[in-house]
Amino acid sequence: xxxxxxxxxxxxxxxxxxxxxxxxxxxxxxxxxxxxxxxxxxxxxxxxxxxxxxxxxxxxxxxxxxxxxxxxxxxxxxxxxxxxxxxxxxxxxxxxxxxxxxxxxxxxxxxxxxxxxxxxxxxxxxxxxxxxxxxxxxxxxxxxxxxxxxxxxxxxxxxxxxxxxxxxxxxxxxxxxxxxxxxxxxxxxxxxxxxxxxxxxxxxxxxxxxxxxxxxxxxxxxxxxxxxxxxxxxxxxxxxxxxxxxxxxxxxxxxxxx
Numbered sequence: 001x002x003x004x005x006x007x008x009x010x011x012x013x014x015x016x017x018x019x020x021x022x023x024x025x026x027x028x029x030x031x032x033x034x035x036x037x038x039x040x041x042x043x044x045x046x047x048x049x050x051x052x053x054x055x056x057x058x059x060x061x062x063x064x065x066x067x068x069x070x071x072x073x074x075x076x077x078x079x080x081x082x083x084x085x086x087x088x089x090x091x092x093x094x095x096x097x098x099x100x101x102x103x104x105x106x107x108x109x110x111x112x113x114x115x116x117x118x119x120x121x122x123x124x125x126x127x128x129x130x131x132x133x134x135x136x137x138x139x140x141x142x143x144x145x146x147x148x149x150x151x152x153x154x155x156x157x158x159x160x161x162x163x164x165x166x167x168x169x170x171x172x173x174x175x176x177x178x179x180x181x182x183x184x185x186x187x188x189x190x191x192x193x194x195x196x197x198x199x200x201x202x203x204x205x206x207x208x209x210x211x212x213x214x215x216x217x218x219x220x221x222x223x224x225x226x227x228x229x230x231x232x233x234x235x236x237x238x239x240x241x242x243x244x245x246x247x248x249x250x251x252x253x254x255x256x257x258x
Contacts, residue, residue, distance in 0.1 A: 015084065018084050019084045019087035019138055020140075022087075024141060040079060040088070043064060043068065043075055043079055043085070044085065046064050047059060047064050047088075048093065050067060051089065052127075056086070056128045056131050059085075061081075061085075064085075086132065087138045088140075090138065090140070091138070091141065094140070094146045097121075101146065104153075108153050108157050109247065112167070112246075113239065115150045115153060115168075116175050119175045119176070120239075123176065123183065124179070130179060150168045150171075154168075154246075158254060174238055178234060178235055178238060211223075
């Protein structure tokens, strides 16, 4: 028989509403709980600490309850489930840099650069953030304020509203993309049990003949220059190039004086 997706769509909408209610303060916490002092904030903090230490794969209501010294079922009086909890975790970590982001001074470049650096640092502190799909992000108060700060940095400099949002999206996408590959490289030895030296040694057994045969001239040139083993700062290089590109557009939009 054809599958009826109506129930699934309804449940999905309800889950979104539950997360938004919790993030925006629309769901009051229980007046009576199984343990004095237990709160949504405490549960979210314990979950973040666990994810920071062991990744999202370790996240469970049972593990969080154990860290808080309560029964797992008691958490459901405050947070409906793991999905909603992860939404709360994401929005909470965005709050960490808001105060400092508000005080950044300078022109558009300095302020937008600070946003990029803060997002980079956020991913390094909380690598699990990169495991969460952001195609349709949950719009919590802290994540929205973070985006608003970035947009303010490039307001009134000649860009359209669409271009302003596009600039923020491009910068954030660059930071998240590079952070993902950087963190994965940092974690690769533990995940695979193979050191970096072993990794490259094994690959050279297969790539080496192609290099010797001259089939990869540009990669050979780059490799002989030591680029693969250098301490080149890809984040710094990419961040400045994104800002350079935006600067060209801004300069093009300025009216010609004279």
